[in-house]
Structures are given as C-alpha cells and as structure tokens.
Amino acid sequence: MSVDISPDLLTRFSRFDRPGMPVPAPDVWSENFTEEDYRQALNGIGQHPDATLALYLHIPFCPGRCLYCGCNTTVTHNSQRIDSYLDALEREINMVAAAVATGRDVLQLHVAGGTPNYLNDAQLTRLVELVDSRFRILPETEASIECDPRRASAGQLELLRALGFTRITFGVQDLEPRVQRSIGRIQSIDLVRDVYWMAREVGFDSIGFDLIYGLPEQTAESFKATLDAVVEMAPDRVACFGYSRGNSLAAHQHAIDIHQLPDDMQRQRLFEQAVKTFMASGYVWVGLDTFVLDTDELAMAQDEGRLTRNCLGYTVMSTNNIIGLGTGAAGEVQGRCVQNEQNLATWKAKIEQGQLPVARGYQLNTTDRRRREAIGHLICNLELPLELAEGCFDEEYRRLAAYASDGLVDVDASRLRITPTGRYLLRHLCTEHEAYFAWDRARWHFSRSL
Ligand code: SF4
Known part of the structure; x- marks a missing residue:
C-alpha cells in the first residue's frame, strides 16, 4: 500500500488536528436541557416494545495521573470514596431504571473511566450485581470493560469473567521504557504480556489493546518494537489513536515537553508503520484507527457493509438508546443526547437531591x-x-x-x-x-x- 501524503498536505490539515475525535462540543448541547427532558426521553422507551438498550458506566478514579491524560478522572487512594461513589451510582441507576419502567434487553454494557479495575473485587461485584438487578442483562449481552494492566491480576480477571464480561481492553499505549517515562506511565512488556496471557487463560472472547502514536520520544525504531511485541501477542483488536492535546491543559499535561513530540510528518509515518505492521500480520483495518483479526465480527461486518459506530466504538450491535451512568457519562435516548455533570461533587449533589444529574443535552432534529x-x-x-x-x-x-x-x-x-x-x-x-x-x-x- 503506497501512501503519498506530502508535507504540504499535512500542514494544511494539521491545523485541524484537535484532541481525538469525537470530543464534546458544549456549544451544540444546551444547558437548558432539563432533567424533565431526560426523564421524558427515558419514559419514552417504554412506549416502544422493541426498544433495546446499551449502558455506559463511568468509573472516574485512578491511583495516579498519566501525563498525557485528558480524561474525566480523580486520583484517590481512599477506597471509601469509591464506595461512596457506588452509593450515588446506585441511586442514579435506580432513578433511571424506574423512569424506563419496563424491562428492556441490554445489548451492550460498557464500563470505562478512569480505571474500572481500580475497584476492588467487592466493588466490582457490587457494580455488576447492581446493573444486573435493574436491567435485563442477557447471556448474549456484549459486556466489555477497559482495564489498566498495572492493576490487573489473575484473580481479578477471573472475577471479571465470572461477572459476565466477555470483552476486555487494556491500555498499552507504548511499550518502550523511554516513551513510558516521558508520559509518566511505566508498565513493562513482561507485565503486559503476563496480563494478556492471563486474560486469554480465563477465557475472554475478545482482548483489545489501545495504542497511542505521536507520543514524546517515540521514533520509528521504538514504535516498531512496540508494534512487533503487540502483533506477537495477537490481541483480537487494536485501536491506534493519535496523541494530541488541546489548548486548555490540566496542570499534569504541561509536564510533557512539546519539543519532544514528533512533528506532523513523523506522526504520519508512525501511523503508516502501524497500518503496514497490522495489515502484514493478519489484521484488517476497520474504519478510522482500529485493527482487528480477520476472523473478528467487525472485519466481517465491514466487508458486508453492516458496520456501525456509536459512542462505544465500532459495533455490529444496533440500538438507539444508550444510557450513560456516572460522572460525565453521555448517552442518547429517544433522539435526545444527554450528558451528566462532570464534576464529581455536583453530580453527587444532584443525585442526593433526588435529581437525575443532567448537565446538558440536545434534541436531535x-x-x-x-x-x-x-x-x-x-x-x-x-x-x-x-x-x-x-x-x-x-x-x-x-x-x-x-x-x-x-x-x-x-x-x-x-x-x-x-x-x-x-x-x-x-x-x-x-x-x-x-x-x-x-x-x-x-x-x-x-x-x-x-
Ligand atoms: S489510567 Fe487512564 S484514565 Fe487514569 S490517568 Fe492514566 S490515562 Fe488517565
């Protein structure tokens, strides 16, 4: 596959290279969208007998901050704080389930954060039992969770499988120590490999890796080492995102020296390197930046024109009711887009007052x-x-x-x-x-x- 992208062309496009699409555009979603608007949308699900659901749960806690991170997360070492979050989440789930009123099949359940597997075993079990008791989770529900390999253990992975998760995605980013030091995230290749094989052993149907190109200190040689190690493990899916940062940075993000970042042409070459490596190793390039083994359902769906994309990523599942739960979680219900309060205290305060914690929304026309x-x-x-x-x-x-x-x-x-x-x-x-x-x-x- 030859790629002919000139520096001139890249320069013309680079001014549009904002933090990875999709990003929120608050100018599109209105803060005048009320809790009542959301409640009506949830009630509306009951009027459609064939309506199905996808659930997104946001766990906004991490044990530390990676320097590149722009996620809605809070660093804590206090497990009681997480318990307290789950208390509020339970109330939110109860309110939402009551508004939906009648049972609806859940096609997709996705848990992300933050670091969902920062929760201890009891908290993970509580989270899943909570969802299971309020919604109709089926054996065929696609249940997925994003995990930090540094927090994973054999016991935790076994528990996640026993709780019904069939898909797991690990944040790998880059395996070179020099790059890892520059982004404040050290995880040895041996650790990633061990966790990967543990996940295989406990029987996850699908294991995904997230990689990032365009990180500081990344070179063609260093990225080759990462890509080679990844294809040798052969995860089912790999998402390869470009690192970029916006103008309004959190304090920790300033610790990345922009002078160490690859330029536009180097970034382009890194992504080309990823494409070539994966395509030469039996993967199919799906959509924008996802690579899957050719036996994966996404590859077949793309081939047959059945591939779709929603906020949970590329999928073959189709539901138009995606309910976001937790701080900052977004969803779409009956043609209304809704985002929860991103601030943990504000989100919690609304719930304690018996309100759905809506921050903004948008009625699709x-x-x-x-x-x-x-x-x-x-x-x-x-x-x-x-x-x-x-x-x-x-x-x-x-x-x-x-x-x-x-x-x-x-x-x-x-x-x-x-x-x-x-x-x-x-x-x-x-x-x-x-x-x-x-x-x-x-x-x-x-x-x-x-
Ligand atoms: S583990 Fe993920 S969510 Fe947490 S700080 Fe690092 S990149 Fe951000």
Whole structure:
C-alpha cells in the first residue's frame, strides 16, 4: 500500500488536528436541557416494545495521573470514596431504571473511566450485581470493560469473567521504557504480556489493546518494537489513536515537553508503520484507527457493509438508546443526547437531591439524523453516496469532493469514495468540515486511554 501524503498536505490539515475525535462540543448541547427532558426521553422507551438498550458506566478514579491524560478522572487512594461513589451510582441507576419502567434487553454494557479495575473485587461485584438487578442483562449481552494492566491480576480477571464480561481492553499505549517515562506511565512488556496471557487463560472472547502514536520520544525504531511485541501477542483488536492535546491543559499535561513530540510528518509515518505492521500480520483495518483479526465480527461486518459506530466504538450491535451512568457519562435516548455533570461533587449533589444529574443535552432534529447517517456511512464504509447528502449537505459534499485534486477522494456521479491515501486523512477530512461533522464530534467523550 503506497501512501503519498506530502508535507504540504499535512500542514494544511494539521491545523485541524484537535484532541481525538469525537470530543464534546458544549456549544451544540444546551444547558437548558432539563432533567424533565431526560426523564421524558427515558419514559419514552417504554412506549416502544422493541426498544433495546446499551449502558455506559463511568468509573472516574485512578491511583495516579498519566501525563498525557485528558480524561474525566480523580486520583484517590481512599477506597471509601469509591464506595461512596457506588452509593450515588446506585441511586442514579435506580432513578433511571424506574423512569424506563419496563424491562428492556441490554445489548451492550460498557464500563470505562478512569480505571474500572481500580475497584476492588467487592466493588466490582457490587457494580455488576447492581446493573444486573435493574436491567435485563442477557447471556448474549456484549459486556466489555477497559482495564489498566498495572492493576490487573489473575484473580481479578477471573472475577471479571465470572461477572459476565466477555470483552476486555487494556491500555498499552507504548511499550518502550523511554516513551513510558516521558508520559509518566511505566508498565513493562513482561507485565503486559503476563496480563494478556492471563486474560486469554480465563477465557475472554475478545482482548483489545489501545495504542497511542505521536507520543514524546517515540521514533520509528521504538514504535516498531512496540508494534512487533503487540502483533506477537495477537490481541483480537487494536485501536491506534493519535496523541494530541488541546489548548486548555490540566496542570499534569504541561509536564510533557512539546519539543519532544514528533512533528506532523513523523506522526504520519508512525501511523503508516502501524497500518503496514497490522495489515502484514493478519489484521484488517476497520474504519478510522482500529485493527482487528480477520476472523473478528467487525472485519466481517465491514466487508458486508453492516458496520456501525456509536459512542462505544465500532459495533455490529444496533440500538438507539444508550444510557450513560456516572460522572460525565453521555448517552442518547429517544433522539435526545444527554450528558451528566462532570464534576464529581455536583453530580453527587444532584443525585442526593433526588435529581437525575443532567448537565446538558440536545434534541436531535431531522437534519442531525441525516448528518449522523452520512457520517456513519462515510466512516464505516469509506464512501458517501450523493443521495445521503443531497438537498441537505450539498455544500459540504462539494467541499469533500474537491479533495479529488489532492488524491484523497474519487468522485463519480453517484458517490465519493475515500482513496487509500485519503483514508489516512479521514479524521482530518471529517474534522475540517465543522458544520458537517460538528454533531459527530460533539457526541461523546469517553476514556479510551486507560
Ligand atoms: S490515562 Fe487512564 S489510567 Fe492514566 S490517568 Fe488517565 S484514565 Fe487514569
């Protein structure tokens, strides 16, 4: 696969390289969206007999801060603080379950943070039993959890399997000690390997790794060592995200020296290296930045045009009711996007007052739904049929089509297709078209960086 991306082209796009899409856009979601609006949406689920659910649970605690982290998390060493969080979460779950009123099948359950596996065994058990007692979790529910390998043990992994989790994702980021020191996150390759094989042994259906390219001190040689070690382990899925940081940094993020960061062309080469390594090792490149073994259901779904994408990532499951629970958790219920209070104290205070802890929301209109359909089609199928844009996004379609002169898209009478070169810039193409893609970028902010 040859990639012909000139420094000039990258420079034109780099100004759009904001913290990894999707990111929240509070200007799109209104703080006038009320608790009552959300309650009505939840009640509305009961009026649709076929409605299904996905649940997202946010656990906002970590034992320390990684220097690159921009997640909604709190450092604590006080287990009682986590117990107290679970008390409030239980009340939130009770309120939401009561508003949904009738049992609905849960197709997906996803737990992220923060560091979910920072919870001790009793807390993890309590969390799952709590959800299980209020919602209809089925044997076929896709239950996934994001874990920090430094907190995992054989016993914990066995417990997670016994609790019904079938998918697990480990934050690996980079395996080179020099890079790890620069990001304040030390985890030896032996530790990652041990945890990986323990997870295999206890029988997880799917094991995923998250990697980050564009970190300080990362070079082609160092990243090669990481990629080689990863493909040798052969996780089922690997997400390879680009590191970027916004303008408003938390204090810990300033500890990363921007002068040590790879430049745009070096970042591009690192990602190309990842693509080449995974493609040469039996993986299929799915969507923007995910690589899966060719036996994975996502690979088959992409091949058959069935791939979809929601706030939980690429999926073959389809539900239009995603309920976010916990601080800062976002969801979408009956066409209304909702985000909880991100501040732990504010979130808790609202719950203690018997309120759903809504911070902001957004009622999707017909145009938004069409935008979503078009964006989803583009990101999953790497093409945009004209009919999905016609009469609504003609200008945006023309702007995308104009990239044909840069070799990023091919255009015919009925559609535009992303070229092999354009695929490397798909995220940038999406981000550039603010009006067109703002909704998608606004949707969710979940930790993918444990
Ligand atoms: S990157 Fe993950 S483990 Fe590190 S501080 Fe952020 S949420 Fe916690």
